[in-house]
Amino acid sequence: MPMIQLSNIERYYTTGLQKTWVLRQINLNINAGEFVTIMGPSGAGKSTLLNIIGMLDQPNNGEFLFLDEPVFQMKERHRNELHKQYMGFVFQAYHLIDDLTVYENIETPLLYRKIKKNERQSIIAELLDRFNMVAKKDLFPSQLSGGQQQIVGVARAIAAKPKLLLADEPTGNLHSTQGEVIMDLFKQLHAEGMTIIQVTHSEKYATYGSRIIFLEDGFVRNDERIGS
Amino acid sequence: MFKNYLSVALRSFMRNKVFTLINIAGLAIGISASLVIFLIVQHEFSYEDFLKNKDRMYRVVTTLHFPDQEINNGGVPGPLHTAVEESVPGIEKSTAFWMNYQMDVNITDGNNKSETFKKQKDILYADEGFFQMIPYTWLTGDPGDALNAPNQVVLSESRARVYFPYQDITRAVGRTITYDDSIQAVVTGIVADLNEVSGFKFSEFISMATYLDDWKKYHDGDEWGSVNSTSQFFIQLEPGVDPERINEQLAELRKQHSKEDDVPTEYTLQPVSDIHFNAKFDSMSSPHGHKPTLYGLLVVAAFLLLLGCINFINLTTAQSSQRAKEIGVRKTLGSSVGQMRLQFLSETFILATLAAIISLSISPLILRIFSGFIPEGLQFNLRQHPMILVFVAGLILVVGLLAGFYPAMVLSRLKAVLAIKNTSTEMNRNRGAWVRKGLIISQFVIAQFFIIATLIVGKQIRYSLNKDMGFNREAIINFSAPFNFYNPDNKQFVLNDRLQGIPGIRNLSLAGSPPASKGTMSTTMEYVEDGKNMETTVEVKYADTSYFNLFGIRLLAGRNLQPSDTLKEYVINAFYCHFLGYDDPHDIIGKTIKRGDKNIPIVGVVNDINTKSVARAIGPLAFTSLRKYHTNFHIKLLPQGDASGSWNKTIDAIRAAYRDIYPEEEFNYSFFDDDIAAFYKKEQDIAQLLNWSAGLTIFISCLGLLGLVLFITTQRVKEIGVRKVLGASIGQLVVLLSSDLMKLVLIAFLIAAPIAWLVMNEWLANYAYRTDIGIWLFVLSGLLMFVIALITLSTQTIRSALVNPADSLRSE
């Protein structure tokens, strides 16, 4: 059973009387353990698709089954639970909470999952250690470089041990060396069994994954598996 | 989780210091005003709450039904209480007492050394029932027999300490006190001072039997026909007794005892809880409370709170785009909408709590603002009023919900997808702009209303003070000679002669009360002519031959009064003359007014004068001369700087003469124009409250405006830069940045003006003589608000219009 089943997903915006189509007839299955890269020109609908998969946005038509459950028919609460249990997000602009320290940023998803204090401490300690951020744990985002911020972003995204990591141009704002650090992290996580869907413009980073979906004008133009 | 919210909240407060300050200042002002007003209101509404059987306790009061007037009196005729006790069933307890205005007290010690305490207040003649109904704590003495014989007195602890030097105050028992040089009483008990909110607070309780024995002959105390407000009668009904039934029995009693020509009189039960607020009947040891004033205060408190909350709502929702990112991120991290709401609400609560802490410390200041409304003895003291803390907690809750609910709804609703978009154009759409505009308008409606009200009340006060009352009031001083009703000494005439010789006095009158004064003496007069019988209540004033001249009251017809020791003739006012049907005052001269079995001639008519504040319409008035009741001196001083020297010199000479003749008395004088100004004490209090309310509402509203314009200018920095590059002038930019908000201020004026017009007309209707409101006043108040708002905005708009575009357009 695929983890994600999208059938005939369509998304448009109405501005005035005009309909602007963003996603057209998207049919996709993604299995647990895949590392998918979505590519395509700017405005192709990549972020929109990622947000729909991440349950942050809803399509106008089509069906979305997550682990065989119809996402858009379920109650808000239930969806929120699924979302909390399975999803982690990484953003191009990092989106750390400015008023929280590194430590507190990583802690926040754990708080929403009502994880006990000592357990939280050990999870965060482990992450800080793994990403070499122990010394920076009490700094605020504005005191970090972009690369460091994105590392915190990744740490925060995986703190609650999601099954699915969604990353929208995670390296878009980074220098290539910083970008590679992040991509190496992704590779490791994938190796550990995490399902990853990323959006990127970089041919090189696309090769870190196991499958490339090419989007254009809202249509899936190409969908190929690559060996690694 | 809460710690996470708290950290974010505190850090974002710190980051946005200006906004936080604006929010806290607005809320703190509202909270402290509410606190102080809460104290006042709760004090005022807690009168007699300490009486356990309050709901069964009543005062018997009297209503006299005159032909065209109803006169209410908090007292009863002397014999009523004995009659009631003897013949009305269903009464569990009762007490009758007489309140004394002032008495001179003399204490003589063992060595015949005597000490006098002048004009002691709060003295009662009370029967033994008093302490059975009013639970004073006895320090010593037997409540059972401390007041049941003549010449006994019970003292409050504080009063006993005034008179007696004992450390152990119970030793005062057995000492003798002399009242007004004529009555002696032995101290039979000491009670602790009544530390309750109550009108039953008195300091000396002389046994009623003393009064009955000694003073009966001077007072009409034994008569059914007269009633004195100092004669109080309280009863406590047995449980389940219907007060209406007692009222019926009181009516029956009245029937039995009234004579044919008595004014129809009614005795009714007044619930004890009604005494403090019902101004129809006299109060006891505390002045009346005024419910409309209290409601006015509550409205002010509510408005101030509301304005503070509005600032918070406006600033928070205006900045929603800044918070949008955090909201979106938290949603992707797993927060539910409910949790987001909780977070924002708790932020509001934290802010409200900070504001409350600050308000506790500025409350003493606010207390000063309301000083005219603060009951005596009320203090802002946490230890004395621990419920302040409960109230503050309640306020935090109310403010938190009021201010926090809407922003929490707006913010938590923000879509995560929009919030986390990499571009920020989406989020800058102004969320809740309409609501915000509406709220700003309502803020300024309130502020504008207060400005208009302040100006109108001020205008009416000025009008009242300057209105021609029909007499002169400049350079006139008043004082009264001590008057012993029981033992007239005629010394005032000696003083009168002495004063004649003082050079700085232009004119001197020894008469009754001045043309306008607080108290009123009125009586029913009957005018009979051609079978017409016109009976009406007429105000009476005593005047001597120089009274009219001194006060500049003009004779329209007839002649001045002649000195007389008996009721000989009347000079009436034009109103009474017209009332009796004479258009030409000359025609009424020589006509008579029937008083008892005598016919008193009208010898003159004078112009109408206002004998009270201008709230009261002019009514019938008669002057007469009754020399033995003339104890008030009215002195017109020569203008200062004449050969006579200064007023101070003249007054010193008058004082010296006075002290010569009354060596034991204090000389207290007042200027007549000050006394008249004092008629408007209540109006002055209202004016003060309105001034402050206007000031505070303007302040809070402008704080909010400042916050918004700060926000708008930061948001539009780029736009301003671009426009400048394209050639916009500073003036054009300032107009561009201010016009949206100024439009709201204008709309607020358009809404507030008619409301204020209606409300203030209603208020002015209370005054028989009133100023007209006038268009210019509205124009002025609108301009005032406009200018203040414009200045507030300019501090920010000009600054941002001056920014060098090179700086603002530098790419990030």
Ligand SMILES: Nc1ncnc2c1ncn2[C@@H]1O[C@H](COP(=O)(O)OP(=O)(O)O)[C@@H](O)[C@H]1O
């Ligand atoms: N809220 C919105 N309203 C209208 N159009 C939108 C909205 N959000 C996105 N779009 C449009 O949808 C298209 C796809 O956007 P997006 O998914 O962000 O593209 P990508 O991530 O591939 O660059 C774009 O043309 C964008 O302008």
Ligand SMILES: [Mg+2]
């Ligand atoms: Mg995108």
